[in-house]
Amino acid sequence: MSKLIIFSAPSGSGKTTIVQALMTKIQQLAFSVSATTRSPRGNELYGIDYYFMSVEEFKEKVENNEFAEWEEVYENRFYGTLKSEIQRLWAEGKHVVFDVDVLGGIHLKELYKNKALSVFVQAPSIEVLKARLLARATDDAAEIERRIEKAAFEMSFQSKFDVVIINSHLDKAIDEAFLKVMAFINENE
Numbered sequence: 047m048s049k050l051i052i053f054s055a056p057s058g059s060g061k062t063t064i065v066q067a068l069m070t071k072i073q074q075l076a077f078s079v080s081a082t083t084r085s086p087r088g089n090e091l092y093g094i095d096y097y098f099m100s101v102e103e104f105k106e107k108v109e110n111n112e113f114a115e116w117e118e119v120y121e122n123r124f125y126g127t128l129k130s131e132i133q134r135l136w137a138e139g140k141h142v143v144f145d146v147d148v149l150g151g152i153h154l155k156e157l158y159k160n161k162a163l164s165v166f167v168q169a170p171s172i173e174v175l176k177a178r179l180l181a182r183a184t185d186d187a188a189e190i191e192r193r194i195e196k197a198a199f200e201m202s203f204q205s206k207f208d209v210v211i212i213n214s215h216l217d218k219a220i221d222e223a224f225l226k227v228m229a230f231i232n233e234n235e
Contacts (some may be wrong), residue, residue: 081096
């Protein structure tokens with residue numbers, strides 16, 4: 047039985063790094079590429095990092111009920127998980143891994159219930175989170191401030207997740223995530 051593993055966190059918490067590490071360690075995992083209306087950052091590629099689309103195209107897919115979940119994370123900046131992406135990966139016999147925003151993670155868990163493990167990754171503090179975002183050097187000061195404000199709101203939802211991992215030390219966080227994911231995958235198989 048294929049399952050879903052959902053990773054959510056405020057920007058800069060380390061969820062993407064943890065997911066990438068798990069993808070190299072657990073061969074049965076396949077990454078669910080999200081759709082977004084934001085522009086590519088750095089070397090991001092269509093179909094590998096995201097399905098980049100216009101706001102109009104995204105809204106059309108919403109109207110056609112093509113998303114398992116979607117959110118307007120910031121004004122006119124949408125993110126979502128296409129149902130076709132989940133079906134494609136399940137057809138390959140893989141467990142689907144998500145790197146999604148917090149509300150999207152909650153919606154996926156509500157939709158797929160026991161077929162899904164939801165993991166909330168948290169930075170040890172807002173100060174550490176801000177330092178990570180600054181070090182990333184992919185956003186301007188206004189965007190970083192917007193992400194920090196949103197992080198406080200997102201952290202209020204951590205109790206809705208099955209597992210909370212505090213990413214104080216990346217190697218330990220990856221090890222903890224690995225153990226939780228493997229236990230979930232092997233459960234009832």
